Amino acid sequence: MKRIKKIIIISLIIILLLVGIYFIIYFIGSKQKLKINNSNSYYIYDNKKNLMNGLSDEWVKLKKINKYAINATISIEDKNFYKHQGFDFLRIGKSLYVNAINKENLQGASTISQQYTKNLFLDFNKTWKRKFKEAWLTVRLESQYSKNEILEGYLNTINYGEVYGIENASHYYFNKDAKNLNLAEASMLAGIPKSPNNYSPLVNEKKAKERQLLVLEAMVKNKFITETQKENAYNKKLNYYGYIRENKLDTLMYYQDAVMKELNSIENIPNSFLDTGGLKIYTYLDMDAQEKLEQALKDNNSNDKLQTAAVMMKPKTGQVIALIGGNNYAESQYNRAIQAKRQVGSTLKPFLYYSALENGFTASTTFTSEPTTFVLSKNKTYSPSNYNDNYGNKQISMGAAIAYSDNIYAVKTHMFLGENTLVDTLKRVGITTSLTPIPSLALGSQEINLMEMVNAYSTLANLGYKVNNHLIKKVEDMDGNVLYEAKEEEEKILNSSIVFITNELLTSTYNYNFIDYNYPTCYDMTDKLTNKYAIKTGTTDTDHLIFGYNKDIVLGIWSGYDNSDKTDSSVGKKIRSIWAQTMENYFQNKKAHWYKVPKNVVGTIVDPISGQITNEHDKKGTIFYYIKGTQPSYDDSLDNLIPTSKNIDNIKEE
Numbered sequence: 001m002k003r004i005k006k007i008i009i010i011s012l013i014i015i016l017l018l019v020g021i022y023f024i025i026y027f028i029g030s031k032q033k034l035k036i037n038n039s040n041s042y043y044i045y046d047n048k049k050n051l052m053n054g055l056s057d058e059w060v061k062l063k064k065i066n067k068y069a070i071n072a073t074i075s076i077e078d079k080n081f082y083k084h085q086g087f088d089f090l091r092i093g094k095s096l097y098v099n100a101i102n103k104e105n106l107q108g109a110s111t112i113s114q115q116y117t118k119n120l121f122l123d124f125n126k127t128w129k130r131k132f133k134e135a136w137l138t139v140r141l142e143s144q145y146s147k148n149e150i151l152e153g154y155l156n157t158i159n160y161g162e163v164y165g166i167e168n169a170s171h172y173y174f175n176k177d178a179k180n181l182n183l184a185e186a187s188m189l190a191g192i193p194k195s196p197n198n199y200s201p202l203v204n205e206k207k208a209k210e211r212q213l214l215v216l217e218a219m220v221k222n223k224f225i226t227e228t229q230k231e232n233a234y235n236k237k238l239n240y241y242g243y244i245r246e247n248k249l250d251t252l253m254y255y256q257d258a259v260m261k262e263l264n265s266i267e268n269i270p271n272s273f274l275d276t277g278g279l280k281i282y283t284y285l286d287m288d289a290q291e292k293l294e295q296a297l298k299d300n301n302s303n304d305k306l307q308t309a310a311v312m313m314k315p316k317t318g319q320v321i322a323l324i325g326g327n328n329y330a331e332s333q334y335n336r337a338i339q340a341k342r343q344v345g346s347t348l349k350p351f352l353y354y355s356a357l358e359n360g361f362t363a364s365t366t367f368t369s370e371p372t373t374f375v376l377s378k379n380k381t382y383s384p385s386n387y388n389d390n391y392g393n394k395q396i397s398m399g400a401a402i403a404y405s406d407n408i409y410a411v412k413t414h415m416f417l418g419e420n421t422l423v424d425t426l427k428r429v430g431i432t433t434s435l436t437p438i439p440s441l442a443l444g445s446q447e448i449n450l451m452e453m454v455n456a457y458s459t460l461a462n463l464g465y466k467v468n469n470h471l472i473k474k475v476e477d478m479d480g481n482v483l484y485e486a487k488e489e490e491e492k493i494l495n496s497s498i499v500f501i502t503n504e505l506l507t508s509t510y511n512y513n514f515i516d517y518n519y520p521t522c523y524d525m526t527d528k529l530t531n532k533y534a535i536k537t538g539t540t541d542t543d544h545l546i547f548g549y550n551k552d553i554v555l556g557i558w559s560g561y562d563n564s565d566k567t568d569s570s571v572g573k574k575i576r577s578i579w580a581q582t583m584e585n586y587f588q589n590k591k592a593h594w595y596k597v598p599k600n601v602v603g604t605i606v607d608p609i610s611g612q613i614t615n616e617h618d619k620k621g622t623i624f625y626y627i628k629g630t631q632p633s634y635d636d637s638l639d640n641l642i643p644t645s646k647n648i649d650n651i652k653e654e
Contacts, residue, residue: 026181072190315461345538364611397611464494506534
């Protein structure tokens with residue numbers, strides 16, 4: 001009891017201080033009037049300057065908002081809105097008392113004015129500085145604007161789940177203007193802002209109905225409606241347009257969330273909308289690409305618990321044109337494309353083999369594919385294995401090692417180069433995750449984010465030029481003033497000729513010529529592809545990935561369980577189908593580009609498994625590419641293809 005009394009006394013002191021501060025500020029006022037029209041309105045546009053979800057950026061006047069929506073909002077959020085001057089001190093005292101008695105935060109006391117003030121900010125840090133600033137702005141808001149103007153601004157900017165503002169929410173959920181909402185619809189919408197992820201009827205209709213009932217009961221208590229009207233509204237069946245409309249994308253909000261994360265990282269965007277009056281955010285979202293990616297996911301996924309994430313990007317510029325962070329945003333808002341880190345498996349091998357080519361290996365360089373134990377120290381060994389324990393038990397070329405994703409070849413290469421070589425290459429291509437130089441790194445044993453990996457692969461797709469991925473093209477205030485514009489810059493970090501050879505080697509993963517003692521990892525994709533791509537898959541016990549590209553697009557996909565349950569090979573087949581369907585549909589009416597052979601690179605027909613030169617009559621003869629002077633000749637024996645220091649020369653581009 002002593003503790004409760006102490007809390008109550010402190011609470012009363014705080015209230016008295018707030019009252020004092022309020023009246024001082026209120027009577028002093030402010031010379032500069034706050035600009036509130038469209039404050040905190042996020043209008044996000046795709047690459048054709050159309051608003052996402054086809055929504056409106058028009059500010060709706062209070063007189064054009066249905067009375068039910070207005071009264072429902074006031075009843076549930078701030079019943080004394082028209083009586084207080086910004087702070088409901090009695091409500092503050094009551095909430096402090098209830099929370100103290102129950103020793104948990106059961107009640108809040110924010111008024112509509114305070115909530116609207118919070119909506120004027122981009123960040124929501126719970127600091128004392130922030131709280132005092134909010135209090136100051138709330139007083140200014142109340143002293144400079146009428147109650148109707150404040151309420152109008154609040155209703156135009158509040159978060160209703162997938163959309164902001166009452167007009168957009170009315171169209172999104174019910175396909176009608178806010179002025180035409182009925183009581184049932186209005187009371188449902190009024191319940192969402194408290195917790196959109198819990199009370200959106202598209203996320204959890206049961207919880208949404210429970211919240212709607214609270215809204216209706218509050219409206220009865222405040223004498224806006226009768227008990228009969230409450231019962232009729234609660235029992236009225238609602239049809240949710242946002243859920244069933246044909247152009248609804250289940251994954252679009254993942255892209256929007258990634259946009260908002262990037263927006264918050266841009267330093268020269270003001271911390272509040274007081275100076276900007278709202279933001280127009282122009283992105284690189286390609287709705288056609290997003291639709292094709294989502295459709296491919298739906299066509300190839302029959303397991304709702306098995307999650308999938310994907311990033312589609314233009315390697316020349318770093319523009320992210322499509323992104324999905326999970327199967328369905330309404331069911332899970334966790335954005336695996338930008339938040340999760342998972343083991344990437346063999347998808348690190350292209351960077352390992354680039355490093356090898358840079359250090360004197362060629363496409364024909366051989367190692368023996370056989371069970372191998374590596375002695376790391378006196379008491380420590382490492383014994384990796386190939387998938388399904390499939391070994392050639394003979395020397396195989398780098399091309400064959402890539403086609404089969406041979407783990408023994410990879411670790412031998414990794415150890416031959418020194419483990420730090422791969423770490424250094426990954427840093428060069430933009431991997432910021434801290435990586436440990438250990439033998440298993442060559443097999444992708446460490447966790448990296450999907451977006452990071454796509455950015456790294458874009459360096460290969462861009463022939464050695466590094467770009468930074470980004471979703472936002474430009475940010476403007478509501479008056480058209482440009483606050484931010486993306487600068488797209490390339491940085492040359494890899495040898496273009498060697499990257500070209502690497503890209504060509506990655507086409508072996510779906511080349512029938514490599515069918516021998518094993519099958520190429522993507523051989524089931526061959527008949528689905530009409531264009532040329534570089535492709536690499538990766539598999540661990542819990543994760544399946546695929547990255548592939550040409551000159552125009554790089555697409556990376558991950559699939560697995562959030563709880564890291566083990567998966568089977570069917571998951572790998574699924575994401576290969578998603579990848580092929582997405583890319584082929586994307587290029588259906590577009591020209592797909594491949595790379596020109598550099599002047600200092602030569603193609604030679606070789607046996608793809610041994611890497612030895614062959615002739616045009618060999619039905620499995622395959623063109624491997626080499627830096628001029630390093631290609632094999634008829635005089636080369638298999639031993640001459642094993643890597644030695646004599647192959648390590650300065651490789652210059654022409």
